[in-house]
Amino acid sequence: MSxxxxxxxxxxxxxxxGSGKTTLLKRLLESPDMxxxxxxxxxxxxxxxxxxxxxxxxENIVMLQSGCLCCTIRDDxxxxxxxxxxxxxxxxxxxxxxxxxxxxxxxxxxxxxxxMADPVIRYHFRLGNIITTIDAVxxxxxxxxxxxxxxxxxxxxxxxxxxxxxxxxxxxxxxxRVRQVNPAAPVYLAQENLTPGKLLTNDLYDPxxxxxxxxxxxxxxxxxxxxxxxxDPNRHDASIHAFCLTFDRPIDWTAFGIWLTMLLQAHGEDVxxxxxxxxxxxxxxxxxxxxxxxxxHPPVHLKRWPDDDRRSRIVFIVRGLERRSIEASLAxxxxxxxxxxxxx
Amino acid sequence: MxxxxxxxxxxxxxxxxxxxxxxxxxxxxxxxxxxxxISLTNRILAQYGLKLTDWEGSSFVLSNRTGASEVIDHxxxxxxxxxxxxxxxxxxxxxxxxxxxxx
Numbered sequence: 283m284s285x286x287x288x289x290x291x292x293x294x295x296x297x298x299x300g301s302g303k304t305t306l307l308k309r310l311l312e313s314p315d316m317x318x319x320x321x322x323x324x325x326x327x328x329x330x331x332x333x334x335x336x337x338x339x340x341e342n343i344v345m346l347q348s349g350c351l352c353c354t355i356r357d358d359x360x361x362x363x364x365x366x367x368x369x370x371x372x373x374x375x376x377x378x379x380x381x382x383x384x385x386x387x388x389x390x391x392x393x394x395x396x397x398m399a400d401p402v403i404r405y406h407f408r409l410g411n412i413i414t415t416i417d418a419v420x421x422x423x424x425x426x427x428x429x430x431x432x433x434x435x436x437x438x439x440x441x442x443x444x445x446x447x448x449x450x451x452x453x454x455x456x457x458x459r460v461r462q463v464n465p466a467a468p469v470y471l472a473q474e475n476l477t478p479g480k481l482l483t484n485d486l487y488d489p490x491x492x493x494x495x496x497x498x499x500x501x502x503x504x505x506x507x508x509x510x511x512x513x514d515p516n517r518h519d520a521s522i523h524a525f526c527l528t529f530d531r532p533i534d535w536t537a538f539g540i541w542l543t544m545l546l547q548a549h550g551e552d553v554x555x556x557x558x559x560x561x562x563x564x565x566x567x568x569x570x571x572x573x574x575x576x577x578x579h580p581p582v583h584l585k586r587w588p589d590d591d592r593r594s595r596i597v598f599i600v601r602g603l604e605r606r607s608i609e610a611s612l613a614x615x616x617x618x619x620x621x622x623x624x625x626x
Numbered sequence: 627m628x629x630x631x632x633x634x635x636x637x638x639x640x641x642x643x644x645x646x647x648x649x650x651x652x653x654x655x656x657x658x659x660x661x662x663x664i665s666l667t668n669r670i671l672a673q674y675g676l677k678l679t680d681w682e683g684s685s686f687v688l689s690n691r692t693g694a695s696e697v698i699d700h701x702x703x704x705x706x707x708x709x710x711x712x713x714x715x716x717x718x719x720x721x722x723x724x725x726x727x728x729x
Contacts (some may be wrong), residue, residue: 535653539641544718547705580644581647611718614727615670618727
């Protein structure tokens with residue numbers, strides 16, 4: 283079992299202004315499964331939250347010298363999380379999960395970066411599922427006009443369409459747009475029975491759920507629909523789009539690590555999400571890899587493949603990068619390893 | 627450059643954080659894996675006139691053809707340091723880089 287399975291999961295609930303983040307959070311907190319959950323919110327909104335362990339953080343972003351927008355530390359968040367951890371360690375209170383609700387205009391990337399970069403937090407907490415709420419009334423327009431909204435949808439592990447009961451149209455167009463941006467994330471309607479298990483607790487580091495979770499990532503049906511859209515020449519522009527690459531030959535882990543590290547150094551701001559299930563040379567089962575922009579989370583080795591397909595499959599959600607150049611580049615790096623093996 | 631690369635005293639690189647991967651066939655010893663990693667990396671760095679060498683099994687030294695060198699504590703710092711030395715991006719999607727690797 284991965285040692286990260288023992289770290290405290292941090293779920294991020296994000297979504298554009300007025301998209302129903304707090305309403306969703308309130309519903310989830312009513313479940314007995316959420317009793318041991320601490321909550322950090324950025325602002326108290328119109329929907330009142332009554333939870334025994336609820337704190338507010340002021341948005342205070344520390345930009346590092348890099349100037350890279352996604353590599354910023356949410357100093358406020360880091361301080362609050364360290365404080366929560368200390369209070370937990372002293373026995374003041376116990377919690378097994380942390381939920382962070384962002385502001386409507388927040389870029390989720392600095393929150394994710396803070397989890398991996400803060401030297402204390404990274405050894406106690408790990409990223410859980412990112413849940414994004416999208417308003418069925420205004421969501422389509424927000425995805426078109428608000429870059430924050432589009433990015434929130436792109437990085438999500440779960441998407442909840444809210445206000446579907448008051449939307450005039452059916453949500454078919456919105457669903458289709460969400461699928462273009464993020465084909466791998468399951469999409470739910472807010473009026474469904476949304477349990478913490480559906481949205482929060484089943485993730486890659488949960489030993490019981492990880493195989494099912496990676497099956498979402500590489501859902502062939504979602505990507506076959508997506509592939510049709512890729513033939514639209516307008517999709518190869520600066521917009522956010524998703525694709526799944528498949529490699530028949532095993533991946534050399536060392537070459538892959540060199541390649542992805544180099545890719546994220548050069549283009550991390552435009553690689554919004556990468557999720558892969560790799561057939562790694564020398565490994566008996568697949569390896570799941572996932573990252574958000576410059577941050578790659580610890581890989582997870584699975585004992586079994588989620589389906590009969592044993593090929594490596596990697597999902598990219600990118601902004602303005604071409605599928606063919608990423609595919610050719612990774613294949614060339616992987617072939618280096620073949621040369622090296624032949625020379626050895 | 628990305629702040630994760632040294633400013634905050636980064637720990638192990640993500641490629642090196644899973645115990646099962648460390649024991650995969652062909653990478654059973656850290657010394658062997660490290661030598662292999664350096665060897666593969668040098669195939670790419672050669673395009674930029676750079677070379678990576680091991681330093682005491684714990685750090686790396688990145689050098690250029692004029693003899694300038696930088697000590698790198700962590701593999702994540704490799705590409706930011708390389709870009710600083712050559713004063714341009716190291717882009718794996720650059721068709722010239724890909725063509726050279728395929729040649």
